[in-house]
Amino acid sequence: MTDHQSVYIMLSDTGTIFTSLIKTYTRAPYNHASLSFDPELREMYSFGRKNPKNPINGGFVKEDILTGTYSRYKETTCVIYKLEVTERQVEKMKRILDVFIRNNNKFLYNILGVIGVSIKEPIEFSNSYFCSQFVAEILKRSGINLWDKLPAMVTPEDFRKNERLELIYEGKLFDFEPIKKQLKNYDE
Template identity: 50%
Template sequence: MVRNNTVYILLTHSGSLLSKCINMYTKEPYTHVSIALDKNLKELYSFGRINPYNPIFGGFVKEDIVNGTYSRFPETRCAFYSLSLNDIQYKRLKRELDKFKANGDKYGYNLLGLFGIIINIPIERKYNYFCSQFVATLLNNSGIYLFNKPPALVTPKDFRKCRKLKLLYEGRLRSYYNRLEVYYQIN
């Protein structure tokens, strides 16, 4: 039996120094991409700050919208999308994600890759990713191809424009979280 499984793509703009720099260059509303296995964003992954208070060191992170980096930026704007997968794609994606989780310490942030986007040349570095490159790579390695370009050239704009993604919510991230809290208090 082929079930429909869902993963979620979260686009954000926090207002951090790096996100402001990216926003000034791209003029895009969102500057960061994460992937979630649940609508509640408890299983939310990306490449970004390892420590919410230290923007210098980045790598593979399990993001926390309550106590992590987002707690430092309460005005974070977001767009939240769903992507339906079949059983095989979903199992592959979980397996690929498990590889990142098992080896999280060996990964770093591909800051150089951001400059590759500017000059339209993919800059890939072993064990190093930037956020949208990570999500695109994870999807590609799972047999899910959303873009006709190398993952090292994929940007948050590509996710925002992707017709295979279904927009579920757009607004402040904190407001989305507050809606979840109310929902769980009622049910």
């Protein structure tokens, strides 16, 4: 059995008012980051809307492309990257993630942290993250250091510019072949 495995990082833009506001400032094409352990993105984790209809109530989320927030935004654009990691790093990530899953309701969305990035000053609270901070934190705690900065300063654009990430898809989320297959099966 090989020691190398992959994790997947998806950056996305749903085109919502909130993401449009962020985009006005960042001028980056994507403003949301998610982490997945499978190439079909069946299980993705991030910090975002807990309820697809309510942008105010945010926190730790297990994202479901077919039934969650993305299902309401069919024109979502994305970029998907593969990151080679070791089996041990995946085990660490899953253990850390398990703490988030078990304590789901204790985590909040770090909206002030998003503002902190814009003023170049990290704003961190315990149990509070924004999407790219969360993904960077999981990676860092698992021994994967992609940047020389705090997770609270990592943006989706930082993932896009990181040379260790291998681009596997860019385009409309619902045109990504594995998602199209899942959608077909889901609709039947």
